[in-house]
Amino acid sequence: MRIAYLEDEPDVAATVSTWLREAGHEVECFSSGVACARAVESSRFDVCLLDWMVPDLSGLEVLARLQIKLRHATPPVVFSTGRDSEEDVVGVLTAGADDYIVKPLSRPLLLARLQAVTRRQQGVAGASLQQDFGRLTVDHGRRQLALDGRLIALTERETDLALYLFQNVGRALSRERLIQVVWSLTSDVDTRTVDVHISNLRRKLKLTPESGWRLVSIYGHGYRLERERNSS
Numbered sequence: 001m002r003i004a005y006l007e008d009e010p011d012v013a014a015t016v017s018t019w020l021r022e023a024g025h026e027v028e029c030f031s032s033g034v035a036c037a038r039a040v041e042s043s044r045f046d047v048c049l050l051d052w053m054v055p056d057l058s059g060l061e062v063l064a065r066l067q068i069k070l071r072h073a074t075p076p077v078v079f080s081t082g083r084d085s086e087e088d089v090v091g092v093l094t095a096g097a098d099d100y101i102v103k104p105l106s107r108p109l110l111l112a113r114l115q116a117v118t119r120r121q122q123g124v125a126g127a128s129l130q131q132d133f134g135r136l137t138v139d140h141g142r143r144q145l146a147l148d149g150r151l152i153a154l155t156e157r158e159t160d161l162a163l164y165l166f167q168n169v170g171r172a173l174s175r176e177r178l179i180q181v182v183w184s185l186t187s188d189v190d191t192r193t194v195d196v197h198i199s200n201l202r203r204k205l206k207l208t209p210e211s212g213w214r215l216v217s218i219y220g221h222g223y224r225l226e227r228e229r230n231s232s
Contacts, residue, residue: 006036033057052081076117174222
């Protein structure tokens with residue numbers, strides 16, 4: 001099994017990598033979320049083992065970026081982190097992770113969980129995640145958005161941005177994070193590009209209070225997609 005391992009603590013990374021290699025797995029270790037995401041996007045891995053809080057791109061943001069870029073080809077993802085509240089666990093699993101292990105890690109448990117998620121993946125390959133928001137339907141598997149039952153024509157980048165926003169309804173997202181996740185750190189992208197794409201989505205998807213949505217601009221930071229309280 002080929003594993004992409006994201007961990008920024010050198011001692012932990014060395015220990016866990018040794019466990020995995022001794023169990024017969026091939027491991028590529030990363031201390032940067034951006035480097036990990038790029039590697040998984042460009043090369044086949046059987047599973048991703050992600051720490052949550054790492055420099056430049058968190059484990060959750062790596063997961064979101066892989067879901068956008070790889071779609072159904074996203075490998076199983078297991079989180080390894082010291083955050084153990086019920087809210088954290090629910091949030092990670094809701095975001096699309098396959099499993100969650102709290103640090104300090106146990107070697108037998110880690111190996112068993114990795115084997116389990118790869119077995120489960122074989123049974124759910126090709127599954128589609130669809131969200132229904134009243135007039136709006138968001139199909140992450142098919143990368144389609146429909147308004148009142150009619151598909152909306154979006155560019156590839158507008159689709160990437162829309163899917164990420166709907167994965168994070170109610171969360172503040174900085175322009176820099178949107179560039180990292182959606183544009184993959186393309187060097188010629190600036191924050192004005194994000195603003196233009198946001199404006200396009202507001203218009204095409206009718207993300208207005210009259211339609212039950214607010215795509216809020218947060219001064220000096222970024223954007224937050226919100227549902228109006230009375231919307232169905």
